Each structure stands twice: as structure tokens, then as C-alpha cells.
Amino acid sequence: xxxxxxxxxELASGVTFCHLCGANLSEVTTNAPNHNGQQRMxxxxxxxxxxxxxxLCMPFALYGLINAMKxxxxxxxxxxxAAMECAQKANTWGNVSLIMAGVYWLFIILSCIIMAIAANx
Amino acid sequence: xxxxxxxxxFIILASLAFVVVMIVYAVFDPSDYAFFPKCPFRMLTGLxxxxxxxxRALHCLLHGDIVGAMRYNLLFVPMIxxxxxxxxxxxxxxxxxxxxxxxxxxxxxxxDSLYHGPAVxxxxxxxxxxxxxxxLFIWVP
Numbered sequence: 474x475x476x477x478x479x480x481x482x483e484l485a486s487g488v489t490f491c492h493l494c495g496a497n498l499s500e501v502t503t504n505a506p507n508h509n510g511q512q513r514m515x516x517x518x519x520x521x522x523x524x525x526x527x528x529l530c531m532p533f534a535l536y537g538l539i540n541a542m543k544x545x546x547x548x549x550x551x552x553x554x555a556a557m558e559c560a561q562k563a564n565t566w567g568n569v570s571l572i573m574a575g576v577y578w579l580f581i582i583l584s585c586i587i588m589a590i591a592a593n594x
Numbered sequence: 595x596x597x598x599x600x601x602x603x604f605i606i607l608a609s610l611a612f613v614v615v616m617i618v619y620a621v622f623d624p625s626d627y628a629f630f631p632k633c634p635f636r637m638l639t640g641l642x643x644x645x646x647x648x649x650r651a652l653h654c655l656l657h658g659d660i661v662g663a664m665r666y667n668l669l670f671v672p673m674i675x676x677x678x679x680x681x682x683x684x685x686x687x688x689x690x691x692x693x694x695x696x697x698x699x700x701x702x703x704x705x706d707s708l709y710h711g712p713a714v715x716x717x718x719x720x721x722x723x724x725x726x727x728x729x730l731f732i733w734v735p
Contacts, residue, residue, distance in 0.1 A: 524717070
């Protein structure tokens, strides 16, 4: 069975992208990955994104932050699938909080402009 | 080529929006004007979240009043260099042309020690702890 060169997941033969980390598998190793720990890096934990979400008063970012805290721990334990999933959740919830903050800010600014126009009529 | 062009446009628009937002926060004090967005968590529960006070803190900071900024939100001032550093260190390849910076191990080491591993848990715990302290005690800034 081939293994993903990036995260070490066992893959079905013939796939071109890793289903877990999304790495391009044009150079899939046919044997088990080497365990020197040098080549495979932990996924990005998106910590800064979730902190920005927290600063923007978006409580959903907390879920992303908790997931970001788990990524490196799980990776160090060898639980790569769970680490990838946590990284993905941190990214998703960080993005959700940023987008929600943007929508909320636009909504407030637009409603203030409309109120100001209505008051002057 | 077109991707590079899009990136340039995005950077120009983003920096323009940044400058406009900074001018708005420098000129208007969020304590005095109603058009600044209020924290949704605070409106619903009446409790302060970890980010409350950031707008007033930003206004103070833009006027050079660091102590005043700390009084509105204790974590806001230290978080600015932390987040800026994180964004720069995670995009070293895209931001810098020089190979000395691109291939230097120091950048990687700083990044790994500040934004990965145990540091993540420490930062997360500080933010969570700050939020809980703010909810429990009114005297926490």
C-alpha cells in the first residue's frame, strides 16, 4: 500500500491527492514512510487567525482556538489523522469568525448610515 | 502573471482599507460615537469577552496612550506584535526576496518556538484564563 509522503497516512492505490492533508501524491513512496521525523512537519495550527477572531469579539473563534491548541500535541503523539482534523477545524472556525466579524461590521455601518439618512429626511 | 497581478491589487486594496480604518479609529473615540459595532457576546449575555475594549484600546494606542490601551483591554497591546510576527513568519517565502532570510534557520526556529508546540497551549490558556477572569471580576481591565 502507498503512504502519503507528507502526513504518512495509508492510501488507496491510484489516488493523486491525499484525502487527509491534500498533498500532491505524484511522488508517493511505495514503502512505509521513513520515521526520522525530519521531512514530515506538523500542519499549520492557524493560531493567529483564531486569535484575531477572538479580538474581533467572535466567540466561535474559541472553538478554533481550542482545536489549534490540540494540533501539535496530537501530532507529537503520532495521532496524525486527529491532528489534521483539528488543524482543519481551527482553520474553518477561524475563517467563520473572520467572515462573521466582517458581515457584522458591514451590517452595523450600513444600518447607521441608513438611520442617519432617515433622521435627516 | 495574472495571479501576481491579482495579488498586487489585493495588497493595495487591503492596505488602503487598513489606512482608512486606522484613520477612523484615530479620529473618532469609540466611547463617544454610536456607529462603532458593539460586541455581540456582551449584548446577549452582559458579560465581557476576551476581545471587548479592543476598539477603545486601538483609539488610545493610535494616540500613543499605551497605559490607556492596557486599561481597556490587557491583552490587546501584547497581541499586536505577536499576531503581526506570526503572519510575517508564516509567509517568509512570499514576503522576502533575499535568500538569506528565506533559507535562514533562525526564522524557522523562532516560528516553531513561538507559534507551535507548547507555546500554543500557553497562549490559548492565557486567552481563556483572561476571558474567565473578565467574566468573574469587574476589576480586571
